[in-house]
Amino acid sequence: MPRYTSLRRAIIVAIVAWIVFAFVLPPIHLEGHSMEPAYHDGSYHFYWRQSYLFSPPSPGDVVAIRFAGKKVVLLKRVVALAGDTVAFENGVLFRNGYPVQEPYVRFRSNWNLKPRKVRPGRVYVVGDNRGVPMERHHFGQVNSNRILGKVIW
């Protein structure tokens, strides 16, 4: 009888773990240096799937962005919302014409990008590691429906 109880508990734990890690708090294994120094290559994190059910992303949030599916995701920081204007001048981010304080950015290089407006239904995302040439860094505006959740740990 106790054997069956243990088995039942193990099954329940497995089911709960599957629900939590598949639908609520999926884990991510980070590969790449685009979010350094806050997020390191090879580190593990979790994102909260329900973060944006009732409210849109805010500037400063680190979000998981999907590609064709959910197996490979991109980790980026939201820097501007729909309707905002974004630009880079000598590595400094400008939102709506004003420079943005970004304490999470340690590595900067001479990025220059002309002002552009974030279209409706989109947010503007950039990685924290601005030390690489702009051409080699994936950033830009992304459709909000590609955002899977907020990275919470």
Place this chain on the structure above:
Amino acid sequence: MKNTVLFLLVCGLLGTLAYFFLHSSREEQVRCQLDRFCEYVHKKGNEPPLDSLSRAVRTGKLFSKPCQVYFDNPRVEGRFNRKELVRRISLARNSFTLLTLSFHDISIRFPEDNRAHISLTMRIRGHLRGGKSFADVRELVMGMEQADGTWLISLVKEVQVLER
């Protein structure tokens, strides 16, 4: 009467089974071609020149004549014949000492019997000749056409996820 109903039921069952068998076998064939592409592009360590050439030739045979290619970065756009595609893929492979290509989240539709529409995430990892590590992820839409029983890649198009 009973026999007729039974006969119709058996026919229906066989038809359903045949549909699923054919459908899955088509999908398997397409997946198999994608696996082959990854296998041929893969590179580990010092590759003998003859091996590189053989892989290039086999890679070329996976594409239709011509194949449409659209990439944003680097900007590549147009219809390419096998020779040109092989030349470009070989050039790209030569800039790496180690190279791994993998496809994830593959979804396949068949709008027509001999045409497949594929959506997937492509992941490239490796080491460049200079010693630097390289990693890139792209979302792609691919088209495949069946010619003489073989599925050939007829379209490769990058989906723009992030727009500057």
